[in-house]
Amino acid sequence: MKIAFIGGGNMATALIAGMAKDAGAGVQVHVVDRDPQALARLAAQYGARTAGAIDAAVADAGVIVLAVKPQQMREVALELAPHLDGGPLVLSIAAGIRGADLSRWLGGYGAIVRAMPNTPALIGMGMTGLVALKGVSAAQRAAADGVLRAVGQTVWLDDEALIDPVTAVSGSGPAYVFYFLEAMQAAALEMGLSAQQGRELALATFAGATQLAAQSDEPLEVLRRRVTSTGGTTHAAIASMEAAGVKAAIVEAMKAAAARGRALGDELGAD
Numbered sequence: 001m002k003i004a005f006i007g008g009g010n011m012a013t014a015l016i017a018g019m020a021k022d023a024g025a026g027v028q029v030h031v032v033d034r035d036p037q038a039l040a041r042l043a044a045q046y047g048a049r050t051a052g053a054i055d056a057a058v059a060d061a062g063v064i065v066l067a068v069k070p071q072q073m074r075e076v077a078l079e080l081a082p083h084l085d086g087g088p089l090v091l092s093i094a095a096g097i098r099g100a101d102l103s104r105w106l107g108g109y110g111a112i113v114r115a116m117p118n119t120p121a122l123i124g125m126g127m128t129g130l131v132a133l134k135g136v137s138a139a140q141r142a143a144a145d146g147v148l149r150a151v152g153q154t155v156w157l158d159d160e161a162l163i164d165p166v167t168a169v170s171g172s173g174p175a176y177v178f179y180f181l182e183a184m185q186a187a188a189l190e191m192g193l194s195a196q197q198g199r200e201l202a203l204a205t206f207a208g209a210t211q212l213a214a215q216s217d218e219p220l221e222v223l224r225r226r227v228t229s230t231g232g233t234t235h236a237a238i239a240s241m242e243a244a245g246v247k248a249a250i251v252e253a254m255k256a257a258a259a260r261g262r263a264l265g266d267e268l269g270a271d
């Protein structure tokens with residue numbers, strides 16, 4: 001199957017790299033990007049075929065992945081609209097941009113799936129939320145699922161409005177994890193460990209704790225309490241975080257991410 005990417009930036013690269021590892025899939029990747037350096041990198045590293053213009057890249061494609069910034073989606077969709085005769089699946093990964101607006105920009109085209117992947121797709125550990133518009137066939141839904149499953153796990157949603165919360169949890173989520181790791185590394189450094197030791201300790205702790213939670217049926221709070229001895233060191237740390245309102249701040253931050261997704265949809269869908 002031929003998959004055409006419009007936009008070959010960070011997220012497209014993560015998807016293309018993840019797919020390249022799944023060599024048996026028989027997927028032929030074509031990419032269009034305005035930036036010749038992005039194209040050269042994708043061709044050299046992952047054997048992607050590249051094009052400077054949409055028409056050549058999308059001809060005969062079964063799936064067209066729209067991977068430009070939300071602000072570029074309207075312009076790209078208007079340019080793509082005359083090239084959909086073959087009935088491809090249009091798979092948008094843009095935050096915020098609503099299916100109805102995309103469909104309108106594509107001249108009323110209905111075979112659209114909205115997906116919200118994340119960058120761990122690069123190493124086959126992505127998590128993607130997906131929602132299909134009414135014009136998507138069962139085969140196209142399976143194709144979308146196949147593309148994203150090649151780079152990780154998928155979760156299908158019935159309600160498009162839930163893609164903004166998914167964006168806030170798993171789409172943006174890797175950044176929160178890196179932010180927490182940065183803080184752990186900075187603390188390690190302040191307390192006399194080396195930057196390398198801080199990085200290793202923090203990363204191994206995240207990997208171990210998330211695997212422990214994944215392999216357990218117990219609530220996360222129970223796992224946390226098991227580390228937290230009365231009057232001990234963890235209690236001192238958690239009490240300090242609670243006093244600083246860390247948990248409430250994380251909840252507010254994620255609500256801000258979802259609200260930004262909705263606002264992007266309102267602002268950019270108005271045209």
Ligand SMILES: NC(=O)C1=CN([C@@H]2O[C@H](COP(=O)(O)OP(=O)(O)OC[C@H]3O[C@@H](n4cnc5c(N)ncnc54)[C@H](O)[C@@H]3O)[C@@H](O)[C@H]2O)C=CC1
Pocket residue numbers: 006007008009010011012032033034035038067068069070072075076093094095116117118119171172
């Ligand atoms: N970075 C992430 O972790 C995630 C990003 N997304 C979504 O993926 C989309 C892309 O995000 P990134 O990859 O981070 O951005 P990016 O800026 O790294 O990539 C966008 C690419 O599109 C190209 N481009 C711009 N206008 C174009 C046009 N008219 N025709 C062809 N190419 C064009 C740019 O040269 C650039 O290489 C966004 O809509 C974002 O919401 C979704 C999930 C996660």
Ligand SMILES: O=C(O)[C@@H]1CCC=N1
Pocket residue numbers: 095167171172
């Ligand atoms: O920050 C953003 O808008 C994109 C969507 C999810 C992750 N990155």
